[in-house]
Amino acid sequence: DQQVKQNSPSLSVQEGRISILNCDYTNSMFDYFLWYKKYPAEGPTFLISISSIKDKNEDGRFTVFLNKSAKHLSLHIVPSQPGDSAVYFCAASALGTGANNLFFGTGTRLTVIP
Amino acid sequence: EAGVTQFPSHSVIEKGQTVTLRCDPISGHDNLYWYRRVMGKEIKFLLHFVKESKQDESGMPNNRFLAERTGGTYSTLKVQPAELEDSGVYFCASSPRWFAYEQYFGPGTRLTVT
Structure with a gap:
């Protein structure tokens, strides 16, 4: 049973506009959330993270929002650039349970369109 | 600093054969993880080493998969005998601490079982 869901397989945005990527989760034990970016033939690269005690974390053009009551998080990229074109993975961890996976x-x- | 490396980058084998994948983590990283992504699906956790010890192998699909980490350095993942459903991309990741929030991924090994 999939505990982290990204319901949009693809998203196209014009360069300079905002990209919003969404993620939902089902496990209430998740207490840390991460976004990874992946280019073809490469492994996922860590982008930004957020602890469950926060509702927002910002790093340059990237902002992650967490809505715990809705079990929903989103990644905002502003402004979007062609180099942002990649596959974005949402990930979660239940560190408080002692697990680290x-x-x-x-x-x-x-896809960011020039 | 060298990143996580994996060998081979691509392996094509026939059903029933044996394949061994290798992962070299970032130097000094005690924690090593194996993940797998089947075509179009999520990246799934397989197991976690702390140094040479298996900390969590709850994600290993069955006993055809054997992971080892000799001397707490590199790790191997052996599939014997391989089945068609084992096809996918196998990622290795490492992190420096137990509760490391970010894991550093290798480029993956694409395994194709025909």
């Missing part, structure tokens, strides 16, 4: 979604392919 990550649960991933299926990914959203972002």
Whole structure:
């Protein structure tokens, strides 16, 4: 049973506009959330994370929002650039249980159109 | 600093054969993880080593999969005998601490079982 879901397999955005990638989760024990970015033939690269005690974390053009009551998080990229075109994976961890493995979604392919 | 490396990058084998995948983590990283992504699906956790010990192998699909980490350095993942459903991309990741929030991924090994 998939505990982290990314329901949009793809997203296209014009350069300079905002990209919003969404992620839902079902396990209430998740207390840490991450976004990874993946280019073809490469492994996922860590992008940004957020702890469950926060509702927002910002790093340059990237902002992650967490809505715990809705079990939903989103990644905002502003402004979007062509180099942002990649597959974005949402991931979650239940560190408070002592486990350290990550649960991933299926990914959203972002295409930024110049 | 060298990243996580994996060998081979691609392996094509016939059903019933044996394949061994290798992962070299970032130097000094005690924690090593194996994940697998089947075509179009989520990246799924397989197991977690702390140094040479298996900390969590709850994600290993069955006893045809054997993972080892000799001397707490590199790790191997052997599939014997391989089945068609074992096809996918196998990722290795490492992190420096137990509760490391970010895991560093290798480029993956694409396994095709025909």
